[in-house]
Amino acid sequence: MLDEKTAAKAPSGFVHRFMDSDLVYSFLRSPVVVISFIITALYFLSAAFAPWIAPHNPFDPASLDLMEAFTPPAWTADGSMKFILGTDDQGRDILSTLIFGSRISLIVGFSAVLFSVVLGVGLGLLAGYAGGWAETIVMRFADVQLTIPAILVALMIDGIARIIVPVELRDEMSIYVLILAIGVSDWPRYARVTRGATLVERNKEYVSAARVIGVHPIKIMFQHVLPNVMGPVLVMGTIGLALAIITEATLSFLGVGVPPTQPSLGTLIRVGNNFLFSGEWWITLFPSLALVILVLAVNLLGDWLRDALNPRLR
Amino acid sequence: MAVMVVVAFVAFLMFNFVGDPVDNMVGQEASYADREAMRDRLGLNDPFLVQFTRFAGNAVQGEFGISYRLQRPVADLISERMPATLELVMASAILAILIGIPLGVYTGIRRDALSSRLVLMFSLVGVSLPTFVIGILLIYVFAVILGVLPSFGRGEAVQLGWWSTGFLTVSGWKAIILPSITLALFQMTLILRLVRSEMLEVMRTDYIKFARARGLSDRTINFGHAFKNTLVPVITIIGLNVGSLIAFSIITETVFQWPGMGFLFIQAVGFADVPVMAAYLVLVALVFVGINLLVDILYFVVDPRLRVDRSVAMGGDE
Numbered sequence: 235m236l237d238e239k240t241a242a243k244a245p246s247g248f249v250h251r252f253m254d255s256d257l258v259y260s261f262l263r264s265p266v267v268v269i270s271f272i273i274t275a276l277y278f279l280s281a282a283f284a285p286w287i288a289p290h291n292p293f294d295p296a297s298l299d300l301m302e303a304f305t306p307p308a309w310t311a312d313g314s315m316k317f318i319l320g321t322d323d324q325g326r327d328i329l330s331t332l333i334f335g336s337r338i339s340l341i342v343g344f345s346a347v348l349f350s351v352v353l354g355v356g357l358g359l360l361a362g363y364a365g366g367w368a369e370t371i372v373m374r375f376a377d378v379q380l381t382i383p384a385i386l387v388a389l390m391i392d393g394i395a396r397i398i399v400p401v402e403l404r405d406e407m408s409i410y411v412l413i414l415a416i417g418v419s420d421w422p423r424y425a426r427v428t429r430g431a432t433l434v435e436r437n438k439e440y441v442s443a444a445r446v447i448g449v450h451p452i453k454i455m456f457q458h459v460l461p462n463v464m465g466p467v468l469v470m471g472t473i474g475l476a477l478a479i480i481t482e483a484t485l486s487f488l489g490v491g492v493p494p495t496q497p498s499l500g501t502l503i504r505v506g507n508n509f510l511f512s513g514e515w516w517i518t519l520f521p522s523l524a525l526v527i528l529v530l531a532v533n534l535l536g537d538w539l540r541d542a543l544n545p546r547l548r
Numbered sequence: 549m550a551v552m553v554v555v556a557f558v559a560f561l562m563f564n565f566v567g568d569p570v571d572n573m574v575g576q577e578a579s580y581a582d583r584e585a586m587r588d589r590l591g592l593n594d595p596f597l598v599q600f601t602r603f604a605g606n607a608v609q610g611e612f613g614i615s616y617r618l619q620r621p622v623a624d625l626i627s628e629r630m631p632a633t634l635e636l637v638m639a640s641a642i643l644a645i646l647i648g649i650p651l652g653v654y655t656g657i658r659r660d661a662l663s664s665r666l667v668l669m670f671s672l673v674g675v676s677l678p679t680f681v682i683g684i685l686l687i688y689v690f691a692v693i694l695g696v697l698p699s700f701g702r703g704e705a706v707q708l709g710w711w712s713t714g715f716l717t718v719s720g721w722k723a724i725i726l727p728s729i730t731l732a733l734f735q736m737t738l739i740l741r742l743v744r745s746e747m748l749e750v751m752r753t754d755y756i757k758f759a760r761a762r763g764l765s766d767r768t769i770n771f772g773h774a775f776k777n778t779l780v781p782v783i784t785i786i787g788l789n790v791g792s793l794i795a796f797s798i799i800t801e802t803v804f805q806w807p808g809m810g811f812l813f814i815q816a817v818g819f820a821d822v823p824v825m826a827a828y829l830v831l832v833a834l835v836f837v838g839i840n841l842l843v844d845i846l847y848f849v850v851d852p853r854l855r856v857d858r859s860v861a862m863g864g865d866e
Contacts, residue, residue, distance in 0.1 A: 381788075381836055383795040393817040393825055480678045487680045488802055488814050503684065507803075510688055511699075519688070522681045530676040537672075 270531035281337040338498035343479040349417030354424025362432025376422035384419040391415035405493040431463035472536035633808030640731035648739030656747025674737035683730040683803035700805040746778035787843035
């Protein structure tokens with residue numbers, strides 16, 4: 235059921251056929267989902283066009299004025315309209331750092347999910363389709379890793395990378411290290427689901443037919459089986475994006491993520507946390523809020539997608 | 549067991565091949581011959597397997613070497629800080645179970661009531677809130693605005709032999725409130741959602757309908773029949789989550805500067821303090837394996853169908 239729907243949607247390309255589908259129907263019926271979609275889209279758009287949208291450029295030292303540091307939000311007594319959400323300790327506009335911060339968070343989260351999907355789906359397909367020792371090795375590895383929480387795995391990889399990468403390159407590399415760490419920490423979930431789905435697909439007639447006419451196994455795997463197992467992976471990927479964003483923020487908050495020169499939402503919260511006690515609450519609370527809203531919106535979308543693509547759960 | 553070996557192996561690899569340990573011990577000026585002598589003394593020129601066996605042997609005895617950063621034996625550092633972490637994890641686990649399970653049962657039974665919908669909404673927020681954000685919000689509300697609870701440390705600790713406990717002083721109790729809520733919230737929502745979905749499933753089965761037909765009280769049906777049958781998956785998840793509580797305690801401990809193992813570990817990662825990282829990893833793996841074993845044993849206690857010995861079953865049933 236699930237497969238037909240995604241398969242029908244992807245290649246058809248007819249706008250009206252898409253608008254007519256169950257997916258769009260259930261989407262439009264639920265205001266919560268529409269709102270979360272709009273919020274997510276806004277985040278993506280502002281991330282994509284950050285340099286044009288942000289009122290100030292927080293990373294241009296020339297535009298910073300320490301005299302303007304710790305300006306509270308505009309609606310409070312001491313606030314100014316120049317900085318709607320106030321400024322931080324270096325006089326950077328919070329709203330602008332938020333926009334740039336979400337950009338980093340989204341880039342890292344998205345790349346990490348992509349990385350684990352490619353790794354997990356690839357290995358899962360191999361395990362499910364090939365079977366034998368390939369399956370044993372991949373799945374045993376996945377099982378072992380699944381017993382350890384993802385955040386710990388990510389921390390470990392990050393820690394090891396810190397030792398290997400030379401000090402001069404650390405700041406530059408840290409964003410890639412982070413993507414790698416989060417990506418690797420989450421692949422077993424995708425591998426498991428893909429393998430399960432592949433095991434079902436493998437015995438279907440279209441696969442036997444392809445095999446009989448002599449299609450290369452690799453081609454069968456990626457061109458015939460893969461599109462049919464992508465449904466559940468898509469759902470997991472959406473929820474995985476929320477998870478990856480949280481993991482990134484957590485690592486950055488712990489001080490092992492992206493460097494302060496390229497702050498993500500987690501870094502901003504970490505920096506702002508130092509000023510919580512002296513009364514500058516806006517420096518940490520706005521990034522926290524931005525993070526929570528983003529994650530909540532993505533989670534709601536993922537939940538809806540899961541229910542919409544799985545008739546059994548209705 | 550396999551998990552243990554793999555983890556020990558990774559820890560060993562980190563220990564020996566990530567950065568040259570000799571570099572960390574000798575000065576910049578050491579000559580090549582000095583280095584070679586050092587390598588020989590440390591046994592780094594021995595075959596790979598010999599080295600690994602030695603590492604595993606030392607690890608079993610609790611020997612992980614000396615912390616690069618603090619210049620003290622890792623075993624001492626860890627055993628000093630373990631009680632703080634374990635108390636925090638214990639408090640959170642109890643909190644999560646005591647609140648999560650009843651709420652889950654309630655929302656499972658009254659699935660359409662307004663209150664259960666509210667609880668579910670709240671639980672979705674709980675899943676979406678990262679642990680450290682919860683911690684910061686709690687600190688802001690209770691420590692900064694209201695000023696009623698401490699925001700860092702674990703208060704006064706009392707030494708009981710080698711175990712230091714914060715449960716014997718008022719300041720200790722006050723200090724554990726915020727961190728344990730922070731740590732428990734996510735697990736609580738997980739348990740809640742799981743119990744709810746299990747309850748919904750069980751309530752649809754025939755034997756519940758039959759129990760209703762027999763005129764049993766709601767209480768007996770809900771708890772004696774329905775809830776009992778949700779226990780196996782619930783225990784699995786709770787067991788696995790005690791493990792992730794330990795992992796997430798890293799975050800909570802950092803937010804609240806709780807003097808536990810997680811805080812030690814995160815500092816070690818920042819300073820590339822490999823012996824501490826390796827020891828922590830092995831220890832956490834040990835805890836995980838222990839929990840898995842415990843969960844397996846608990847299955848037998850909870851589910852009579854898994855028991856071979858019937859007489860024991862009768863004794864342990866109530």
